[in-house]
Amino acid sequence: MGAPRTDSPLPFPERTTGIAQQPSSMPFRRYARSEPTSTAGWLRRWPDQEPKRAPVWASVDLRDGNQALAEPMDPHRKRRMFDLLVATGFKDVEIGYPAASTDDFDFVRELVSKDGIPDDVTVSVFTPARPELIERTFEAIQGADRATVHLCHATACLWREVVFGMSRDEVRRMALEGAQQLVRLAERAGGTDVRFEYSPETFNLTEPEFALEIANLVTATVGATPDRPLVLNLPTTVETHSPNVFADQVEWMHRNLDQRDAIVLSVHPHNDRGTAVASAELALLAGADRVEGTLFGNGERTGNVCLVTLALNLFSQGVDPQLELSDIDAVREVVEDCNRLPVHPRHPYAGDLVYTAFSGTHQDAIAKGLAALADRADREGRDVAELAWQVPYLPIDPKDVGRDYRAIIRVNSQSGKGGIAYVLKAGWGVDLPVELRRDFASVVQGAADALGRELEPAELWQLLRDTYCLDDSPAPADAADEHEAVARQSAAHGVAFARVVAAGTAAAAGEPAVCFTALETDGRTVWGIGLAATAAGAAHRSARSALRRAGLDEEVREAQ
Structure with missing residues (x-):
């Protein structure tokens, strides 16, 4: 890629596409453009970074995700979700908002009192910065070996003024008093090792200088050190900026915090603009250490960042995701049961259809890519799983x-000859010649159009047999090979231009040999397929099939 031009000043001039579009009736002027973080005096570094390792994964399925459900999880579903998170590899799990409801409080108590928390897992509990709620939260974790108390309150101007009617000083005092209460209660927590997390809620809409000031205040108040760091969580409580702006905000905090070495910098992206995954990825490049989210992105409004997508994006770039997602369907089944919400069939990596191609051009490219990978494995004497993955349209x-x-390739009226051939070869070992693929594709398209749906593999196989495998008569045993068998059948009916296009081994049980015959008559090519125990027998049947399809077989003539 060449160097960018230097004769065009920034910002880039407006360009004209030459396409006139009609203005909409939508009241777009009601919405103010969100102001990005000023980068005056500093140069962003995140665009030059690349992902090198997985972040600290923090699941909020049992708190943030649970609050977003029309039917919150009962204790059984909560426990099933917790066990899944642990099995998947999460070491940082927010298990509830114990001051919010009796159910949440009881669930936290059950995990704590029944030794339900593995030794290598740290649980956290969420609380707003209100004294009575903080007290209740500490009651819930009493007796735990260790736990993180997550303090949160709103800091953005709109929330301060409209929701709470508070000034900056009042918000600052709320943060200070909440942090001081955390420290006091932690000192009285007996044998529980209490750590702290702080979220300036609506961080992305908070004035950067104020967000920095209040973060430094809380860090100092709780006495954070490199050995006992504060988790400073920066939530896009409502996503309003493009991901690059959020990355600027995160990097600005990362570079200006007073005690950066005493902070685990965390992000909590929501998905209101549909870009939560991108926001999280760029935030990691900008200096974030940790990501809070949910499996498959469940959360208020459009949801939280999907940790499955984020982890497998890293995986697809050669980075160990440090989450066990090798059975994605098993993970999805538990999440769907616990949330009572389906995962969309087009959800990245996990949806039913994400590895499926219906389009003919996609099918052809995938089939060729898989074949090339298999050929390379054969040449090198290696397993396909040992090779670098490079298949068109399949990122992993x-x-x-x-x-x-x-299910990678499925067949409907949009499918092409390559995809149809792939299904037949994968399921029955029958590799159609290129010319026959074109012929059969038109048959398949007509059938799919008539049915108005996709064809199952078994239906495709039956359609092939019904269309071409028209002869099941006993095959003579005296033919030397398939070419001789076809020549005899053709000569017997006065046809001089019949040829064996391909012969080989089929995978269909009891039918190990397959032969394809192209019969050229009256300026057209008529195809026949034969399946039999021997190559010569398959050739005999394929020739008679072609003759019958062309109307040249004696039995067909007599029937007419």
């Missing part, structure tokens, strides 16, 4: 997340 190998190849 479906087998790496527990899927198989059977």
Whole structure:
């Protein structure tokens, strides 16, 4: 890629596409453009970074995700979700908002009192910065070996003025008093090792200087050190900026915090603009250490960042995601049961259809890519799983997340000859010649159009047999090979231009040999397919099939 031009000043001039579009009736002037973080006096570094390792993963499925459900989880579903998170590899799990409800409080107590928390997992509990709620939260974790108390309150101007009617000084005092209360209660917590997390809620809409000031205040108040760091969580409580702006905000905090070495810098992106994953990825490049989110992105409004997508994005770039997602369908099944919400069939990596191609051009490219990978493995004497994955339209190998190849290519009226051929070869070992693929594709398209739906593999196989495998008569045993068998059948009916296009081994049980015959008559090519126990027998049947389809077989003539 060449160097960018230097004769065009920034910002880039407006360009004209030459396409006139009609103005909409939507009241777009009601919405003010969100002001980005000023980068005057500093140069952003995040665009030059690349992902090198997974962040600290923090699940909020049992708190933030649970609050977003029309039917919050009962104790059984909460426990099932917690066990899944632990099995998946989460070491940092927010298990509830114990001051919010009796159910949440009781669930936290059950985990704590019944030794339900593995030794290598740290649980956290969420509380707003209100004294009575903080007290209740500490009651919930009494007796735990260790826990993180997550203090949160709103800091953005709109929330301060409209929701709470508070000034900056009042918000500052709320943060200070809340942090002081955390320290006092932690000192009286007996044998529980209490750590702290702080979220200036609506961080992305808070004035940067004020967000920095209040973060430094809380860090100093709780006495954070490199050995006992504060988790400083920066939430896009309502996503209003493009991901690059959020990255600027995170990097500005990362570079200006007073005690950066005493802070685990965390982000908590929501998905109101549909860019939570991008915001999280860029935030990691900008200096974030930790990401809070949910499995498959459940959360208020459009949801939280999807940690499955984020982790597998890293995986697809050669980075160990440090989460166990090798059976994605098992993970999805538990999440769907616990949330009572389906995962969309087009959800990245986990949806039913994300490794499936219906389009003919996609099918052809995938089939060729898989074949090239298999050929390379054969040449090098290696397993396909040992090779670098390079298949068009498939960013990862479906087998790496527990899927198989059977559903990669599915057939409907949009499908092409390559995809149809792939399904037949994958399921029955029958590799159609290129010319026959074109012929059969038109048959398949007509059938799919008539049915108005996709064709199942078994239906495709039956359609092939019904269309071409028209002869099941006994095959003579005296033919030397398939070419001789076809020549005899053709000569017997006065046809001089019949040829064996391909012969080989089929995978269909009891039918190990397959032969394809192209019969050229009256300026057209008529195809026949034969399946039999021997190559010569398959050739005999394929020739008679072609003759019957062309109307030249004696039995067909007699029937007419």
